Amino acid sequence: MNWxxxxDYCTWEGVSCDHNTGDVIGLDLxxxxxxxxxxxxxxLFQLSHLQFLNLSQNDFSLSNQFPQEFGFFAKGLTHxxxxFTGFSGRVPSGISHLYKLxxxxxxxxxxxxxxxxxxKSLLHNLTQLRVLNLYWVSINSLLPMNLSTSLRVLNLRGFLQLDFAFQGFDLRYYKRAYNELFLAKDTNIDKQSAVGIESDYHRFGWLLFLALRAHAFSRFKDLVTCTNGLVSILAILIIHVPAHLRKFTIDDSSRFIKKGDKGMDIIASLCKMYETSEDELRKxxxxxxKLIESILKxxxxxxxECKVENLNNISTDGLIYxxxxxxxxxxxxxxxxxxxxEDAIHNTGDLDERVFMDAEDSVLGSSSLSGGAINISGTKRKFDSIASPTKINNNNLQRWTSFLTDGHYVDYSK
Structure with missing residues (x-):
């Protein structure tokens, strides 16, 4: 990206302007x-005329949570x-008041x-909402039956179970157990290459659990089966996640059961920690x-028979690597x-707003941009206005200058 x-800031990559006023109305970063x-x-939060904002696939994990300002700064926001931005914690309530989304x-x-x-407020208030993607977002709620009739695409996969019985349990159980056993980030990787990799092992385990649930257990019908599935994933992770990411040592006898001079007994130890049956866990x-063999080939x-660091001081009896x-x-x-x-199981792919567009129904609707149209066929979607060329507004230019110096943009091309 070169700003x-x-x-003219309206020619910058990812920036789209209203050609009459010079206001920034689209920002795709x-x-x-x-x-x-x-x-x-x-x-960013001073751009009150924004209609389109895309910050996907960046790393804002240092924010720890969704900034509340996303719910208030641009009442005309449609997209x-x-x-995939690294935000966590509670989704701000103000988002449910962005009525034009x-x-x-x-x-x-x-x-x-x-x-x-x-x-519930989001589903009730956003009457123009056509695409809602909450994949991997934890929803502590039953799905209302009176969903907005405007919705064309609704994605709740990952944390919202079919019968909702274990909706919050699965994630909380897995997240707590993972954090007890493994580090959150690989400190051996330099900062630049570590962007986005922080939770990859964590995510791998969760996705493997989702695949196991759908493939082998018909989405888990009881708490015992659900627990065994999650603990089996922990066993796979202990065997395969690089040893330097472990929070534990094999010699921690207070947590792990040793099998004579063969080393730690993973199965027995996990069954002790999470109160599961050894026979059921082995099954x-x-x-x-078999799922790993089938899906990941x-x-x-x-x-x-394997000589790898991960298996040092671990009893390998009955284990597969x-x-x-x-x-x-x-x-x-x-x-x-x-x-x-996971996408194939549910017969859908990643969200693409173009799938429901037709000649009479643009994504923005009839009150889109001022006399404009949209072109979303590129990697960087831009608003193409048919109005006259914009005049450079020095005040707006100063805004963008300060945005660049806020310390959020990292240029790796240097």
């Missing part, structure tokens, strides 16, 4: 390598995409929570191993495969 002070925290006083994508923000009151692990081998499952060089590919498998 030069010597050029997706995949722009932004990182850090979005502060309440950032210039808001905050997917046509598309809202908060997906793939692991740890994001949509409270019951906000969820579940067999299904998990990994060849199983007896752990006793998959070479190339979670090594840093293969993790991204395997993660993508699991994501695609």
């Amino acid at each position: 030069s002070m010597s050029t 997706s995949c722009s390598q932004l990182e850090g925290a979005i502060l309440p006083n950032t210039t 808001l995409n905050l997917s 046509v598309s809202l994508d908060l997906s793939r923000n692991f740890g994001a929570q949509l409270e019951d009151k906000v969820f 579940t692990m067999e299904k998990t191993n 990994k060849k199983p081998c007896l752990a006793s 998959f070479d190339g499952l979670m090594e840093e060089t293969t993790l991204s590919t395997n993660l993508s495969t699991l994501e695609n498998y």
Whole structure:
């Protein structure tokens, strides 16, 4: 991305303007390598005329939670995409008051929570909403039966169970257990390459659990089966996640059961920690191993025949190891495969607003831009107005200058 002070800001990549007023009405910074925290006083929240905002696939994990300002700064917003941005915590209630929203994508923000009151208010207030993507967002609510008739695409996959019985349990149980066993970030990776990789092992385990649930257990009919499924995933992670990401040591006898001089007994230890049956856990692990072999096309081998660091001081009796499952060089590919498998199960892919457009029904609706039209066929979607060329507004130019100096943009091309 190259934003030069010597050029009209309306020509900057990802920036779209109203050609009559010079106001910024579209901002697409997706995949722009932004990182850090979005502060309440950032210039972004001064763009009161925005209609389209896409910040997807950047890393704002230092913000810790969704900034409340997203719900208030642009009442004319029609498209808001905050997917895969690292935000967590409660989704701000103000988003449910952005009455003109046509598309809202908060997906793939692991740890994001949509409270019951906000969820119901969102569905009630946003009467023009046609696309709502909450994939991986934790929703502590039953799905209302009187959904907005304007919705064309609704994605609640990941945390909203079919019968809602274990909706909150699965994620909380898994997240707590993972954080007890593993570090959140690989400190051996330099900062630049670590962007976006922080929770990949965490996500891998969760996606594998979702695949196991759908493939082998018909979405888990009882709490015991659900627990065994999650614990089997923990066993797979202990065997395969790089050893330097562990929070535990094998010699921690207070937590782990040793099997003579063979080392730690993973199955017995996990059953002790999470009060599950060894026989049932072994059966579940067999299904998990078969799933890995089937979906990820990994060849199983007896752990006793593998000489890898991860298995040091671990009893390998009855364990299966998959070479190339979670090594840093293969993790991204395997993660993508699991994501695609989850999509295929539900007969849908990633959200694409173009799937429901037709000649009479644009995404923006009849009150779109001032006399304008939209072109969303590129990686960077821009609003193409048919009005006369804009005049440079020095005040607005100064706004964008301060946005660049707010410390959120990282230029890796240097």
